[in-house]
Amino acid sequence: MTGWVKIAGLGPGAEDLVTPQVHEALTEATDVVGYIPYVARVAERPGLTLHPSDNRVEIDRSRHALEMAAQGKRVVVVSSGDPGVFAMAAAVFEAVEAGPDTWRDLEIEVLPGITAMLAASARAGAPLGHDFCAINLSDNLKPWDLIEKRLRLAAEGDFAMAFYNPRSKSRPQGFERTLDILKEACGDNRPVIFARAVSTPNEEIRVVPLQDTAPDMADMRTMVIVGSSRTRIIARDGAPIIYTPRSTPQ
């Protein structure tokens, strides 16, 4: 039997946002590895072994997947959202590069998914309808100074911005500094979208003018989207529509 690893994006949470390609891979798999809450989304069946693991063990989990594939197993590594965006794909390739040469010859495929920023954007309107940046606000794996530099450059370029991992209990200060930097650098009241648990029954979407934002509006399950200076709000009964026009005047 020829083993393989497929790194699959389960999307933001709703079952109807999982692609048929990912369903097919799960049907063919002998083993599924991933962070506990994502593995919990995979249906149990005879012949399939689930290997849930804790957060922050991405490299160990990747090695485990690659070892099993080398033994002939068909392994799906599950990520939420898209595996290529601040998720498991880069971790698996880091393990491949550092591992035995034979791992390079394994069949390894990335199966894209609906990433959180695009699910959140869809629920709010089209805030990422023009040029934008995606930034991971966690400084677990990079220096804070680099995050700050990127925030200032993104503001200077008038990009819309999407923030992953804005805030956690272990690092509450970063998001506060992020908002301070943006309030100063943008100097206007553009809309900020706080989208929590998008596409799940607990979904909450909140739109707040930049100058009124506060750090406790986000947690680790929140996707934060900051409009550009051109982003528009269409007021109406019910939730407003937030979108960034396609054009910028000369």
Added chain:
Amino acid sequence: MTGWVKIAGLGPGAEDLVTPQVHEALTEATDVVGYIPYVARVAERPGLTLHPSDNRVEIDRSRHALEMAAQGKRVVVVSSGDPGVFAMAAAVFEAVEAGPDTWRDLEIEVLPGITAMLAASARAGAPLGHDFCAINLSDNLKPWDLIEKRLRLAAEGDFAMAFYNPRSKSRPQGFERTLDILKEACGDNRPVIFARAVSTPNEEIRVVPLQDTAPDMADMRTMVIVGSSRTRIIARDGAPIIYTPRSTPQ
């Protein structure tokens, strides 16, 4: 009958990358509008009217969709990729904002899809595995100076970059200038991915060191991804794996 508009992402081309949510909307629709090649991807059936239209008439098409919904039709506006990324969602909201007040009360929903940069990234490895920018290189709707400014800032911030609409017959110079700017600003030989017709039978993926790139490597069907200074190449038999590690050392 209550009409609605759903702006749906068909993904990059492969049928198994279309979400069940989008399939469901197409099943319920009375009318489908969109650019000719995207409408051609929708199966004909009794009770469904297809309204294909040409490129560059996005606002006319949006008005048509909104008018039909106001008359009680269930209208799906189809986009390739994700409708919120350089696609139809912003166009529909521009039409809503400029249109009669009654259009604001219509049920309008955006259904996310697999956007081209994430499909391309998945095929190459995980080049967008760390902070990145998405930039539309077409200067049809924005001044070229703004594109150039954003390119320089993105390079200064060491973002990976994904370029939509890199080149067309009517504006061949822009992509040439883009490559010149990046060669100068990045000053290294980081990998550039040219991903054409991703997930279709005509798919072509080409990885070229930045200093060896040439303008004719891209056309309008090409997604271009430029790595950051940290992006890695894993050589192996067959196509190399390109990925950007999750961490940046202090």
